[in-house]
Amino acid sequence: MTSFKDHFSGHAGDYRAFRPTYPAGLAAALADAAPARGLAWDVGCGNGQFSVALADHFAAVNATDASAEQIVQAESHPRVRYAVAPAEDSGLPGCCCDLIVAAQAAHWFDLPRFYAEVRRVAKPGAAAALICYGRQWLDDPVLDPVVERFHNGTLGPYWPADRWKVIEGYRGMEFPFPELPAPPLAMEAVWSLSRLLGYMDTWSGVKAATRALGRNPLEAFAEEIAPLWGDAETERQIRRPLTVRLGRVG
Numbered sequence: 001m002t003s004f005k006d007h008f009s010g011h012a013g014d015y016r017a018f019r020p021t022y023p024a025g026l027a028a029a030l031a032d033a034a035p036a037r038g039l040a041w042d043v044g045c046g047n048g049q050f051s052v053a054l055a056d057h058f059a060a061v062n063a064t065d066a067s068a069e070q071i072v073q074a075e076s077h078p079r080v081r082y083a084v085a086p087a088e089d090s091g092l093p094g095c096c097c098d099l100i101v102a103a104q105a106a107h108w109f110d111l112p113r114f115y116a117e118v119r120r121v122a123k124p125g126a127a128a129a130l131i132c133y134g135r136q137w138l139d140d141p142v143l144d145p146v147v148e149r150f151h152n153g154t155l156g157p158y159w160p161a162d163r164w165k166v167i168e169g170y171r172g173m174e175f176p177f178p179e180l181p182a183p184p185l186a187m188e189a190v191w192s193l194s195r196l197l198g199y200m201d202t203w204s205g206v207k208a209a210t211r212a213l214g215r216n217p218l219e220a221f222a223e224e225i226a227p228l229w230g231d232a233e234t235e236r237q238i239r240r241p242l243t244v245r246l247g248r249v250g
Helices: 009-018 024-033 068-072 111-121 143-154 163-167 193-200 204-213 218-229
Strands: 039-043 060-065 080-084 097-103 122-133 186-191 236-248
Touching: 024 097, 024 122, 024 236, 068 080, 097 111, 111 122, 122 163, 143 218, 186 193, 193 218
Parallel strands: 039 060, 039 097, 060 080, 097 122
Antiparallel strands: 122 236, 186 236
């Protein structure tokens, strides 16, 4: 039985509303690495934010998440089939996938069991990819250190241990497939302060700190950053470099 680490079901609606989107070039690069464009499996798909991007390149996408609440919030698409299933037991038939991808999700998986499932469902020569992004970077030398202190300092004791795998860019995680080159990509957006705070309020570290402290630490952070930001509707450039570990399944 898989022990599902559920940090997001309780706020699946906010997760859909505030999570950033992936650059269009990411799905295209993964499709180019796949041996064919038949079926892609988006593992730990959340609200389907990457599933629909994959559907632009594949005839069909199977998108699974262990959280039923996330699947309920998922964006519908005629070529995307959503299902509630853990990463380690997809329910897919063997030897069916041209691409298996986990975007901002693999750090929660039982990796040995997940990789066994990848080998089971992959077609010969299929591509497999783990994608993650860490803390956002603001293009401002005053604002960015404030966000960094909140992320690493205030929330430091409350982040799930697996969060630091993301911050490290999955460098220490096992990846048992021969690796392929991946283009340097980043998620880029222009956000107001309210949009940034809405996104940060979906962080698992914020939720854990709120439960432990009896108050949401984001409120004090908002008071600190607001006078530095200026007009709350002013939009600022935000960048999240992507880590893409791309490999070929034998």
